[in-house]
Amino acid sequence: MNIRSPYCAICNTQISAGNNSKEHVITEAIGGRLRVSGFICKSCNNEAGRTWDAKLASQLLPLAHIFGVTRQRGVTPGLPISTTTGENLIMRPDGGFSPNKPSFSEEITPDGVQIKIVARDVNEAKSMLKGVQRKYPNTNTDQLLANAEFSSSYPTGMVHHQLDFGGEVSGRSIVKSVLALAHQAGIAANLCNDAIQYLRDHTAPACFGYYQATNLVANRPLETPLHCVAVNANPVTGLVLGYAEYFGIHRVVVCLGKGYCGEVVKSSYAIDPRTGKELYLSVNLDFNESEIDAIYRYEMIPNGAIEAAFHAVMPAALKKKDDFERERVIAEATEYAFKNCGAKYGEILTESQVKKLSSLLLEKLTPYIMHMHKSNKLR
Numbered sequence: 001m002n003i004r005s006p007y008c009a010i011c012n013t014q015i016s017a018g019n020n021s022k023e024h025v026i027t028e029a030i031g032g033r034l035r036v037s038g039f040i041c042k043s044c045n046n047e048a049g050r051t052w053d054a055k056l057a058s059q060l061l062p063l064a065h066i067f068g069v070t071r072q073r074g075v076t077p078g079l080p081i082s083t084t085t086g087e088n089l090i091m092r093p094d095g096g097f098s099p100n101k102p103s104f105s106e107e108i109t110p111d112g113v114q115i116k117i118v119a120r121d122v123n124e125a126k127s128m129l130k131g132v133q134r135k136y137p138n139t140n141t142d143q144l145l146a147n148a149e150f151s152s153s154y155p156t157g158m159v160h161h162q163l164d165f166g167g168e169v170s171g172r173s174i175v176k177s178v179l180a181l182a183h184q185a186g187i188a189a190n191l192c193n194d195a196i197q198y199l200r201d202h203t204a205p206a207c208f209g210y211y212q213a214t215n216l217v218a219n220r221p222l223e224t225p226l227h228c229v230a231v232n233a234n235p236v237t238g239l240v241l242g243y244a245e246y247f248g249i250h251r252v253v254v255c256l257g258k259g260y261c262g263e264v265v266k267s268s269y270a271i272d273p274r275t276g277k278e279l280y281l282s283v284n285l286d287f288n289e290s291e292i293d294a295i296y297r298y299e300m301i302p303n304g305a306i307e308a309a310f311h312a313v314m315p316a317a318l319k320k321k322d323d324f325e326r327e328r329v330i331a332e333a334t335e336y337a338f339k340n341c342g343a344k345y346g347e348i349l350t351e352s353q354v355k356k357l358s359s360l361l362l363e364k365l366t367p368y369i370m371h372m373h374k375s376n377k378l379r
């Protein structure tokens with residue numbers, strides 16, 4: 001049996017009760033839940049989170065939006081997008097779009113000063129209104145806020161997502177994830193030298209490669225954008241291997257260490273990031289050293305394989321997103337129309353209130369219908 005190292009896997013400081021940290025095996029920003037302790041110290045945890053994990057999370061942010069990740073803490077940040085017609089917008093986690101900058105304009109009219117504020121959320125509107133009140137002390141900001149309109153707009157151009165993945169910085173987050181699971185499975189850090197070196201020394205050679213040649217998840221659930229981390233320590237090949245997969249699409253094989261002669265250790269941890277629910281998957285990680293070298297040389301990514309992985313999870317996600325957006329828009333329009341038609345809950349509506357209600361409903365639904373028409377989704 002291996003002895004757990006009481007030293008931080010990154011900086012080699014002895015881990016004590018004072019500097020121990022709970023590290024997420026899969027980074028929290030993309031929905032990870034499981035945490036391990038006694039693995040890295042508090043300051044390395046913070047530093048790795050701020051740099052390596054943040055880079056991985058930003059590369060995966062478009063997918064986190066498309067699939068609707070639920071996180072244990074916090075929400076998925078807005079995704080800045082630009083469109084083919086040059087708009088710069090923020091895609092919100094609820095599927096709507098906001099301007100990427102607040103705007104403020106004032107115009108002097110015969111009736112007084114007319115101020116127009118576009119804010120991205122209520123808090124931003126409140127702080128902008130405070131500024132208005134400083135300049136014009138007679139402004140009734142509560143009333144202005146009560147009359148503020150919440151609206152969503154759709155981009156007029158096509159949205160292009162940047163789906164870049166990879167590189168040394170996010171690579172270190174991936175290697176750390178796999179090493180965290182190895183730690184949890186009881187594989188000592190000194191048996192994972194390739195990974196340890198890579199995390200400690202920025203000039204050390206990368207110990208991972210992208211892999212799309214075969215499906216390593218034996219019982220892969222259909223249309224599931226899963227996250228998975230696995231390790232396999234095998235005395236026959238002498239290799240301690242790791243695997244990480246994100247959203248069912250990006251797949252990485254890691255060689256944590258060579259010269260392993262302990263007993264066989266296999267472990268995996270997987271989740272559905274849309275719900276956080278754990279999945280029990282069986283991962284076949286049986287590469288020998290020359291296969292690992294081929295993976296490191298990018299030779300295990302056949303043409304069309306990444307596209308096929310995308311296609312296996314994307315259509316269902318896009319359909320779900322469309323359904324969600326339709327429900328959101330209808331709910332928002334209904335609430336807006338009823339609130340502004342002059343009727344009260346429980347009362348019988350007058351003919352003019354019904355007329356007002358229908359026209360308000362149409363007003364709110366039209367941008368959505370036009371957007372669906374333009375995106376060729378009205379059938």
Ligand SMILES: [Zn+2]
Pocket residue numbers: 008009010011012013040041042043044045
């Ligand atoms: Zn440390």
